[in-house]
Amino acid sequence: MKYIFKPKLISLWQHKLIDKNTITKDVLAGLVVGIVALPLAIAFAVASGVSPEKGLITAVIAGFIISLLGGSRVQIGGPTGAFVIIVYAIVEAHGLEGLMISTIMAGIFLIAFGLLKLGTLLKFIPHPLVVGFTSGIALVIFSIQVKDAMGIVSSGVPSAFIDKWLFYFRHIPDVNLNALWITLVTILITVGFKKITTRIPGSFIAIIAVSAVVAIANIEVATIGSVFGEIPAKFHFDMPAVSWEKIHIYLGPALTIALLGGIESLLSAVVSDGMIGSNHRSNTELISQGIANVVTPFFGGIPATGAIARTATNVKNGGRTPIAGMVHSVTLLLIMLFFGKYAALIPLSCLAGILMVVAYNMSEWKSFVSILKGSFFDIIVLLTTFFLTVLVDLTVAIEVGIVLASLLFMKRMADVAKYSDNEIDVDVIENYSHIPREVGIFEISGPFFFGSAKQYGEWLKSSGQKYDVLIIRMRHVPFIDSTGVHNLKEAIRNIQKRNTRVMLSGIKPEVGKVLVKGGVLELIGEKSVFLNFGEALDEARGVQNDKSIDH
Known part of the structure; x- marks a missing residue:
């Protein structure tokens, strides 16, 4: 029986896939991810225009709920860069109470998306759309950080993008050189430390080293403590004063948070699936994200979703079950309770440097x-x-x-619809029964666009690895968009990891141009592209015969 809501943790426990060895690896992975998440949780909160503890609260509470109830084995939840500009705009327009109401409503939307089984539909958002707003968000995040990077103390920074940059140019004479060198040093450490080790994040080392130098040398620069005060080592439960007459004001922001959170969390889950060879439950994931966003604001948190970078860090460090994500949250809670007072020493220009690196990485x-x-x-x-x-x-x-x-x-x-039947190149070979078992045939019929790309990609990844050679027939594909190219390349890379050779046959000229520009032909090699299926099959048989001789 298929359930709309069934957390992965329950399934893993029922199938006895959690043992002492797995728990040990997950605990260690969770500790590392907790350290990685610390500077990011604080930085995202400050960049969003709220106090730093709100980022930590979000990572602790929402992160724990998303792992406990989620539909992914390794998803790490918390505040992310994607929410920075929307949170900043809501706080500026409606204050913290408006943000609280918008986030709770977004959580209700996400739960509704999951119950209505819309999880699969959100994955069909066109790739150019995702890249467009992700790159836009990255540029806006970078722009917001320039103030702290330059050490400008004025609070009257315009919200509009162009006005903001005009403001920065006018205040070049007011630049604090201490803040500027702290930002540059932070960027160098964050980027360069990975050449020494990838186990410990450079951003964490940068925060400790820079904060220590600033405190010991008593360097004059704005810090978390001087702007926000000491980070409180406790949680507060607050109820928003909801005015039903004004509830419609928050519908737009809430729907934006829900769509953005849903898309990012499912993208993160898909990426992690490819890394561990698993399949997430999209509707369960949306419901867990919704519950997290309904609960967290009552304790002072901000919107949360699945974080791709932290999820990848979790996988690379051995995390394989939701226990790792729960340990990551507990780690942050302990840091907040026992070491939160030291976070007041962190320079804002240091956080600006970290977020500039984040903006570059998410710019795509x-x-x-x-x-x-x-x-x-x-x-x-x-x-x-x-x-x-x-x-x-x-x-x-x-x-x-x-x-x-x-x-x-x-x-x-x-x-x-303008294509006529006689324009379709029909190959003479239609019976696949005589083809060697080691040669797989996958035929795509119809447009390879954002609505079908995900499904085609998943079929290719699941079936293509069974063969030594996989021929993808594209004679009935009238066009392919960039989402289709993106998913096709992802599937081919996944198949090639098993040393399966991928061939394409029957490509129409217009489709071929898109594949060339998108780098698909470069990925498989021009010798793996054939005008018709017969030529591709002859080549596949030759490859198979060569393998037989080698053995």
Whole structure:
């Protein structure tokens, strides 16, 4: 029987997949991830315009709930960079109480998404749309950090992107050189320390080293303590004063938080699935994210979702069950209770340096450039979403981006309808019964676009690894968008890890141009691309014969 809500922890326990050895590895992974999450939780809170303990509270409470009730084995939840600009905007417009109400409503939306089984639909968001607003968010986060990086003490920084940068240029004479060198040193340590070891994050070393130097040398620079005071070592339970007449004001921000949180958490879960060879439960994951966002604000937390970087860190350090995520939260709780007072020594310019690195890492500039080389329609979606995110508002960017992507898809489908039957290149070989068992055939029929790309990609990854050679027939694919290219490349890389050779046959000229620009042909090699299925099959048989001789 399929359940809408069944946490992975329960399944693993029922199937006796949790033993002493697994628990030991998970505890160690959780400790490492807790240390990684410490500077990020504080930095994301400060960048969002709230006090630093709110980031820690979110990582502790929401992180624990997401791991305990989630549909992924290794998901790590907490505050993320994606929420910075939306939280900042809500706090600026409606205050902390408005943020609290918006987050709770977002949690209710996420629970509803999961109960309505919309988890699979959120994964069909077009790739250019995701890259557009992710890159836009990264640029905005970077821009927000410039004030603390320059050590500007003025509180009148404009919220608009262009006005903000004009403000910075006007205040160049007011730059605090101490803050500037602290930011640069932090960036160097954060980026460079990974060359020494990847076990301990450079951001954690940067915070300890820089804070110690600033405190011992009594360097004059703004710190968490001088701006926010000491981080409290306790939790408070608060109830928001809900005005039902004004509840509609928070619908837009709440829906943005829910969509953004849902998309990011499911993307993170998909990435982690590929790393550990597992499958997450998308609807269960959405419900757990929703519960976390309903509960956390009552204790002073901010929006939370699955964090891709922390989840990857968890996997790389041996985490394989939700126990690691729960240990990560407990680790942060202990740090907050016993060492929180020392966080007051952290310079704001140090946090700015860490977040600038985070902004660069989440910018997805390589994907951005790749999409710009693709189809005209994908470029429109990408640039529209990007500029609306930066210059207008994230809520508007997501709404317009989804509508635009849908309209362009309808336009593409109308164009596809113009193809006549005699234009389709039908191969003479249709019976697969005589093909060697080691050779797999996968035929894609219809548009390889954002609505079908995920499903095709998952089928390819699950079935392609069973063979020595996999031929992907694309004779009936009239077009492929950048989401399709992205998922196809991801599937091919996954298949190639098992030393399976991937071949393509029957590609239409227009589709071929997109595959070339997207780097698919570079990934498999031009010698693995064939005009028709017969040529591909002859090559596959040759490969199979060579393997037989080798053995």
